[in-house]
């Protein structure tokens with residue numbers, strides 16, 4: 001790496017010891033000066049303890065401010081616990097707040113206070129660090145915040161006020177906060193009224209449902225502002241310029257977990273402050289050329305659709321409804337007949353089974369974005385081993401009986417399934433992993449499901465296949481000749497017709513429903529298209545842990 005010229009270097013006092021502190025454009029570093037004279041007052045000298053020094057990336061410095069040593073008050077008027085007694089020789093001090101990494105992708109805000117002999121030197125340090133921070137272009141200055149007060153355990157407001165707002169204030173980020181009053185309040189506000197030009201980003205305090213609202217609002221608004229018709233499945237959508245930050249405060253926070261690696265409001269707030277950027281694909285879902293919804297993580301028909309539909313009827317049970325409905329759906333063991341057609345992503349890097357998960361700075365996403373896969377022509381190769389697979393005009397067609405059809409546009413990792421539904425799916429490569437689980441015994445299906453909680457390959461089973469796709473369609477068998485299928489209106493009629501078709505009643509119903517990121521879709525016949533990097537988050541993807549994980553130094557030095 002190119003050596004950066006020093007901007008400033010001084011001997012300053014920290015914890016009653018003299019440190020060599022230096023700053024260049026990339027790092028702020030401090031290292032104890034190893035002279036016998038270094039003790040200034042009362043500290044115990046450890047002759048065998050070698051200080052390796054401490055380095056903080058300038059891009060991860062949150063703020064810097066002068067400290068009034070007489071009152072213990074920072075420049076911004078906040079009180080700070082006095083890090084040490086002022087000494088006569090070092091009467092001036094400044095505090096640097098920075099990101100410290102803890103275990104499991106958790107970030108913390110730490111303060112370090114340096115004491116200076118001269119007031120002018122103290123000023124010079126504060127000024128120079130501030131100039132470096134001002135030169136970082138990706139940091140937000142003004143944010144629009146939506147809080148869902150009813151998400152998860154209804155702690156959204158408290159989480160924001162106690163954990164996030166103080167950090168934004170410390171980093172001099174101003175905010176306009178809207179506490180939502182009803183479902184779709186944030187979506188409709190973003191779509192129509194919000195003065196988006198004055199903001200550098202939108203922050204969502206809530207769960208995946210709230211995040212989906214924000215995405216719907218922002219994507220719609222971007223298309224309207226650019227004269228794009230999002231109703232048409234063939235339209236190329238314009239990417240949103242504003243980034244979205246997620247402060248997890250819902251009962252399901254999968255998007256936050258998959259893009260940051262942990263559901264922790266402070267970590268999320270720090271990723272927003274340092275101005276991280278993580279692009280993300282968005283799937284548009286259409287039925288008969290009519291727009292239904294956008295999907296960001298999982299589209300599931302069969303098992304996951306049935307679990308959601310059943311759990312929605314049992315909301316009174318609280319979060320336990322998911323386990324209850326999961327067990328019930330598993331025991332019911334319904335399968336569904338239909339035709340799946342898809343455009344395989346043959347020219348992109350990576351496969352669903354290549355064991356290379358999407359991580360911070362993912363090269364697969366970078367490479368595939370350059371290819372812009374949605375525009376390259378699809379090549380279709382029929383599977384020679386499969387008698388029910390064929391190619392039609394660049395589309396591969398598979399007919400069968402399925403227990404589950406899942407499309408994962410990200411790994412869908414969550415604390416319950418740390419590897420996720422499709423461990424090698426990428427956040428921003430312009431593709432989704434289409435997982436087809438064919439009719440099999442209950443025992444085999446259970447084996448498949450259990451593999452989501454372990455490191456075993458859930459796709460290594462004869463009745464499971466997985467394809468990386470750019471687009472796909474599903475048509476349930478019993479509506480292939482029907483021009484329009486509305487499950488709510490026609491479900492009962494069709495169900496009785498299917499029962500007539502099958503010799504013995506007690507057979508599987510004709511239709512499941514699609515679970516689209518936790519919302520039930522009203523149609524079974526859908527067409528899905530992946531839009532490469534349509535949105536950007538204040539995140540950086542999951543960071544690989546350092547090979548030798550450093551023991552973090554205590555905060556608030």
Ligand SMILES: Nc1ncnc2c1ncn2[C@@H]1O[C@H](COP(=O)(O)OP(=O)(O)OP(=O)(O)O)[C@@H](O)[C@H]1O
Nearest residue numbers: 151152180181182183206207208209210250251252
């Ligand atoms: N003020 C409000 N009153 C009622 N519903 C709201 C309000 N604000 C947002 N919502 C809706 O609440 C739904 C759930 O919110 P959110 O995702 O934040 O929490 P959650 O607990 O994770 O959700 P879920 O119940 O889906 O698990 C969202 O779909 C959103 O549209």
